[in-house]
Amino acid sequence: MLNGKTxxxxxxxSGIGKAIATRLASEGADVVLNGxxxxxxxxxxxxxxxxxxxxxxxxxxxxxxxxxAIEGLMGYVARDFGGADILVNNAGVQHVAPIEDFPVARxxxxxxxxxxxxxHTIRMAMPGMKEKGWGRIINTASAHALVAxxxxxxxxxxxxxxxxxxxxxxxxxxxxxVRCNAICPGYVHTPLVDAQITDTAKARGISEEEVVKTVLLxxxxxxxxxxxxxxxxxxxFLCSGTADQINGALMQMDGGWVAQ
Ligand code: NAD
Numbered sequence: 257m258l259n260g261k262t263x264x265x266x267x268x269x270s271g272i273g274k275a276i277a278t279r280l281a282s283e284g285a286d287v288v289l290n291g292x293x294x295x296x297x298x299x300x301x302x303x304x305x306x307x308x309x310x311x312x313x314x315x316x317x318x319x320x321x322x323x324x325a326i327e328g329l330m331g332y333v334a335r336d337f338g339g340a341d342i343l344v345n346n347a348g349v350q351h352v353a354p355i356e357d358f359p360v361a362r363x364x365x366x367x368x369x370x371x372x373x374x375x376h377t378i379r380m381a382m383p384g385m386k387e388k389g390w391g392r393i394i395n396t397a398s399a400h401a402l403v404a405x406x407x408x409x410x411x412x413x414x415x416x417x418x419x420x421x422x423x424x425x426x427x428x429x430x431x432x433x434v435r436c437n438a439i440c441p442g443y444v445h446t447p448l449v450d451a452q453i454t455d456t457a458k459a460r461g462i463s464e465e466e467v468v469k470t471v472l473l474x475x476x477x478x479x480x481x482x483x484x485x486x487x488x489x490x491x492x493f494l495c496s497g498t499a500d501q502i503n504g505a506l507m508q509m510d511g512g513w514v515a516q
Contacts, residue, residue: 258495259284264333264340266320266377267347269293269301271446272396275484276344276491281305283492286312288333288340290320291347312337320347320373321365330380339384342495345374345418346396350448352407352455363410370414371421378425382434391434392495395422396487399442399510405475407459419506426504435503439490442510443472445481478511 263280267273269291277287289302298315306313314336318329333340348370351362374395385391400408401415418438425436443449449472456467473479490507493499508514 257283257492258342261285261341261495262288262333262337262339263342263344263495264288264290264329264377264381265344265346266290266373267396268344269298271448272441272444272484272487273344273346274301275488276346276394276396278305278309279485279488279492280342280344280495281309281311281313283495284309284311285342285495286314286337288314288316288337290316290318290329292317292319320377321368323372323376326373326376327380330377334384339388340377340381341385341388341390342392342394343377343381344394344396344491345377347373348396348411348414348448350408350411350452350455352452352459354407354459355409358409366410366414367417370411371417374418374421378421378436382425382429385429385434386432389433391429391432393422393425393429393434393436394491394494395436395438397422397438397440397506399440399475399508399513401438401440401506402508402514407456422506423504430503435494435499437494437499437502437505437507439487439494440506440508440510440514441482441487442476442513443481444484444487446484475513476511477513477516480511482509482511 263285265277268277268289302313318325401419422438
């Protein structure tokens, strides 16, 4: 389905991004991975995706809080892959603390990574997509793009920002074959959530087991985590012809969380 296309997936050395990159490769796309991690493990990941799916797999360790590094990443994708046909803005971090104690440096980092990085990748990818008359931009947002939770001020602000970015880009690309949508998952059990369980337990003064039961899955009516593979399936769907008229949508995958 995606043969001849290149997908750049940010934050794809772990969790949801890794699942999305693997899934898009399974559909035939060449993929460019990005994110931090152990050099050997990243090399193994590149080789396994390439050999299993017969696609070209690139990698850049660009730190997406740095606009110059993002320019370097986009230059690499343009030079070595002919540009990104599919751009998945997925890299993100979380920090949990009451606003009065929220470290200013964490606010700045989360806004830079979870929001501004997507602005930069999109502004640099858009000209190539418009020229080709085809592009798919998918932003990994969150249920927190639609509703808030206490102690996550930077994350909720950034994800609500991503919702606005998604809708605006959808309108600008609409007549050029470019579609821009966001996926809004509830809780997905990834390393990001593991860290959050520990932080929330500290912030609320309760055990980690209680956090899972009374904080995380309390919000999710199905009482089940979303899986990374389900999110990756949604990303593949948004790249398919069936989704050609889906544009500017915030696709909820949260077991009914925001329906409440
Ligand atoms: P994760 O921690 O497993 O993966 C995060 C990825 O981002 C890693 O590859 C990491 O190396 C990369 N990254 C971190 N800082 C970076 C930086 N400065 N520059 C470049 N890459 C960087 O997290 P995840 O749970 O897979 O989250 C992925 C996305 O999904 C995030 O945007 C997150 O907000 C969103 N999300 C997660 C959940 C969840 O419950 N896990 C729910 C909704 C939305």
